Amino acid sequence: MIGQFIKKDLLMLIRNRNELLILLLMPLVLISILGFALGGFISGGNSTFHAKVAIVDYGNEQRDMEIFKEQLQSLPLASEAKNEIAEGLENFRPIRILIDEMFGSEELKQIIQLEQVSPEQVDRIKKEDEYSAIIEIPEKFTYHVFTSAFLGEKNEKAKLLLYKNEGRQISSQIVEEVLEQFQRQLSNVTVIGKSGIDPEAVVETVSGSIETVLKRKPINSIAYYTVGMNVFFIMFVASTISSFAYREKRLQVFNRILLTNVSRWFYFFGIVFSTIFIALLQQIILYGISTIVFQVRWENVLAFLVINMTLSFAIGGFSALLTSMNFRLDSENASNVFNSIIVTLFALLGGSFLPISSFSPMLNLIGNLTPNGAGMTALLKLLQGYEWGDIYIYVVYLLVIGFVLLAVAVMLFPKRRAEI
Amino acid sequence: MLLDVVNLSKRFKHVQAVKEVNMHIQQGEIIGLLGPNGAGKSTTISMISTLLKPTGGDVYFNGKSIIKDPKSIRRKLGVVPQEIALYLDLTAEENLQFFGKINGIKGKKLKSRIEEVLEWIGLAERRKDVVKKFSGGMKRRLNIGVALLHEPEIIIMDEPTVGIDPQSRNYILETVRRLNQQKGMTVLYTSHYMEEVEYLCDRIYIMDQGEVIASGTNEELKDILSSEQTITIQVERLHKSFIDALIADSALKKVDNRDKTVTVIAPKKYPFFKKITGYAEQTETSLVSVEVKAPTLEDVFLHLTGRALRD
Ligand SMILES: Nc1ncnc2c1ncn2[C@@H]1O[C@H](COP(=O)(O)OP(=O)(O)O)[C@@H](O)[C@H]1O
Ligand SMILES: [Mg+2]
Numbered sequence: 001m002i003g004q005f006i007k008k009d010l011l012m013l014i015r016n017r018n019e020l021l022i023l024l025l026m027p028l029v030l031i032s033i034l035g036f037a038l039g040g041f042i043s044g045g046n047s048t049f050h051a052k053v054a055i056v057d058y059g060n061e062q063r064d065m066e067i068f069k070e071q072l073q074s075l076p077l078a079s080e081a082k083n084e085i086a087e088g089l090e091n092f093r094p095i096r097i098l099i100d101e102m103f104g105s106e107e108l109k110q111i112i113q114l115e116q117v118s119p120e121q122v123d124r125i126k127k128e129d130e131y132s133a134i135i136e137i138p139e140k141f142t143y144h145v146f147t148s149a150f151l152g153e154k155n156e157k158a159k160l161l162l163y164k165n166e167g168r169q170i171s172s173q174i175v176e177e178v179l180e181q182f183q184r185q186l187s188n189v190t191v192i193g194k195s196g197i198d199p200e201a202v203v204e205t206v207s208g209s210i211e212t213v214l215k216r217k218p219i220n221s222i223a224y225y226t227v228g229m230n231v232f233f234i235m236f237v238a239s240t241i242s243s244f245a246y247r248e249k250r251l252q253v254f255n256r257i258l259l260t261n262v263s264r265w266f267y268f269f270g271i272v273f274s275t276i277f278i279a280l281l282q283q284i285i286l287y288g289i290s291t292i293v294f295q296v297r298w299e300n301v302l303a304f305l306v307i308n309m310t311l312s313f314a315i316g317g318f319s320a321l322l323t324s325m326n327f328r329l330d331s332e333n334a335s336n337v338f339n340s341i342i343v344t345l346f347a348l349l350g351g352s353f354l355p356i357s358s359f360s361p362m363l364n365l366i367g368n369l370t371p372n373g374a375g376m377t378a379l380l381k382l383l384q385g386y387e388w389g390d391i392y393i394y395v396v397y398l399l400v401i402g403f404v405l406l407a408v409a410v411m412l413f414p415k416r417r418a419e420i
Numbered sequence: 421m422l423l424d425v426v427n428l429s430k431r432f433k434h435v436q437a438v439k440e441v442n443m444h445i446q447q448g449e450i451i452g453l454l455g456p457n458g459a460g461k462s463t464t465i466s467m468i469s470t471l472l473k474p475t476g477g478d479v480y481f482n483g484k485s486i487i488k489d490p491k492s493i494r495r496k497l498g499v500v501p502q503e504i505a506l507y508l509d510l511t512a513e514e515n516l517q518f519f520g521k522i523n524g525i526k527g528k529k530l531k532s533r534i535e536e537v538l539e540w541i542g543l544a545e546r547r548k549d550v551v552k553k554f555s556g557g558m559k560r561r562l563n564i565g566v567a568l569l570h571e572p573e574i575i576i577m578d579e580p581t582v583g584i585d586p587q588s589r590n591y592i593l594e595t596v597r598r599l600n601q602q603k604g605m606t607v608l609y610t611s612h613y614m615e616e617v618e619y620l621c622d623r624i625y626i627m628d629q630g631e632v633i634a635s636g637t638n639e640e641l642k643d644i645l646s647s648e649q650t651i652t653i654q655v656e657r658l659h660k661s662f663i664d665a666l667i668a669d670s671a672l673k674k675v676d677n678r679d680k681t682v683t684v685i686a687p688k689k690y691p692f693f694k695k696i697t698g699y700a701e702q703t704e705t706s707l708v709s710v711e712v713k714a715p716t717l718e719d720v721f722l723h724l725t726g727r728a729l730r731d
Contacts, residue, residue, distance in 0.1 A: 014510040252501035
């Protein structure tokens with residue numbers, strides 16, 4: 001009999017051009033507009049991964065260099081060789097290279113935000129969770145690098161120190177790899193005259209390992225907005241179906257249904273099932289079209305379906321809550337407020353328009369607390385090739401949201417106190 | 421008795437909507453429930469149809485309390501709500517299918533029921549049209565049709581003709597009458613149109629402000645007015661002084677005026693012609709006509725409450 005409830009909701013949707021436009025056409029149009037307008041790649045890392053790293057310099061590059069130059073003069077070397085080294089020195093500033101060219105490279109900048117901090121701040125930062133790692137440049141680091149590079153004195157002191165935040169394994173691991181590569185390259189710069197290191201090569205090797213660490217594939221903007229718009233417009237299913245339900249009450253159709261001995265709870269869960277079914281159907285249609293038209297492919301179809309089912313379940317929870325509120329307040333206001341304000345707010349926070357979660361860890365957290373945001377993160381991760389172990393937590397969260405909303409809705413739904 | 425309503429009462433937070441209503445309906449009767457807007461008709465009907473819990477009294481269907489066992493009684497009731505309780509985006513047939521199926525009617529049976537109902541309400545030709553496109557009268561007909569699907573023993577109609585043209589209204593009245601005559605269906609018909617109730621019903625209950633203020637057959641009700649006559653006066657222009665003069669006459673019971681028509685209730689022996697022409701002269705009112713009307717239920721209501729049935 002649930003089938004009858006789903007069928008009539010579907011028929012009503014099909015006959016309502018406005019609803020169809022909102023639920024199916026609008027998302028596709030917006031995917032095309034936003035996806036093509038903003039073009040290129042939105043690094044998947046942006047929306048799903050972001051790390052802050054502090055760097056603190058206890059030394060003084062300029063002074064180290066001067067000391068080294070003085071030392072160089074007093075060395076028993078041919079003046080030709082001395083000149084060559086001095087020339088090499090001009091282009092070889094290891095700390096600048098590390099900060100500007102490695103962490104400043106496009107690839108790394110997108111996932112790691114390097115912040116230079118003063119030695120006084122270090123203790124405080126170590127206590128906070130905000131940073132994934134702290135890089136310490138020890139005193140006379142540059143000097144030791146020079147002596148080891150140009151004079152061939154292998155020197156253990158030419159080493160950067162790294163404090164890793166254990167709670168942020170992935171990002172601190174990347175930083176560690178960057179430093180390792182950097183260090184390896186530094187130690188390779190030994191032959192006089194071939195001074196300088198190749199930061200691009202470092203970044204390249206590292207970005208390879210970033211990918212392996214993150215198992216990440218880049219996400220293009222079409223894929224990003226396909227997911228973004230679909231998790232945005234799925235929410236309108238909740239307001240639409242709950243509006244339908246309220247109209248049933250206002251026009252006494254609800255009474256008529258009760259008179260057939262269908263219980264009010266059967267009716268209530270009919271709304272929930274109908275919402276879940278229609279939301280899932282909407283998503284399958286939208287993703288189906290985007291696969292054909294925009295080439296957004298899902299390799300792990302099972303995980304894709306599971307995420308969308310749980311997202312639809314959470315939307316079913318919203319539909320139930322809105323229905324209960326509408327019935328209780330005897331107006332359509334709850335649905336209207338939801339679809340005019342809350343949906344847009346959630347979409348914004350969840351990252352449907354812009355990857356705002358990359359702006360700050362706080363926004364990232366808030367974004368992932370919205371059901372659409374959680375669904376979006378899960379789907380983007382899936383698209384990037386993450387494994388189930390990195391994704392299931394969002395699925396669990398969506399289930400929890402769904403159950404909590406349902407529980408509240410059941411409590412709010414008018415009981416048969418006044419009725420027989 | 422098919423249906424006994426005993427001391428039925430309903431109190432909402434601030435309103436006593438229904439007060440100690442008693443009604444008795446026999447198998448095969450058409451019973452009218454007449455009263456102005458806000459009289460408590462819908463509230464009474466909601467309680468009888470098991471949708472609203474009474475705060476006092478009970479309703480017995482074939483001797484069984486509907487409060488104790490609403491489920492088995494619902495199968496025997498056909499309720500036509502005051503609203504068009506239909507899915508406007510669905511076709512007539514889809515509406516009937518939906519309500520039929522949730523009523524537990526299936527397959528061939530459902531098909532033949534839908535055919536029969538569509539014939540009864542005269543919408544067989546329009547079955548594939550969405551309800552939204554229907555006229556007001558057609559919507560009302562389908563609203564009745566849905567209540568007939570499960571072959572109820574009694575059909576309870578709440579103002580089934582509100583807001584439609586006279587032709588559609590006649591069609592509905594005829595349908596109700598045919599249902600009663602050909603199918604032996606018992607009908608409880610609620611309306612604030614006295615002509616409908618007068619035309620259709622074997623017996624009538626008149627409700628006002630939550631109470632049944634009179635009941636009986638059409639004739640019995642009009643006998644309430646037997647010692648009185650209703651006089652309708654038409655004037656060219658209505659002066660307040662003329663009305664005042666009528667009100668001042670202690671022999672006249674009720675005075676009601678609308679536009680250029682004044683209605684008064686006077687004792688049978690009252691020399692109305694002489695008196696009224698006298699008042700007209702005194703107040704310089706030119707009379708168009710003075711006539712004694714056969715009493716209507718409207719007059720009965722006026723007599724009982726001092727107010728017109730229609731607002
Ligand atoms: N759910 C309700 N809550 C409070 N008052 C109500 C409710 N339903 C009806 N009433 C009041 O009860 C009275 C009778 O209403 P109703 O039964 O709808 O009258 P009718 O159908 O004769 O027009 C009215 O004063 C109305 O305002
Ligand atoms: Mg009413």
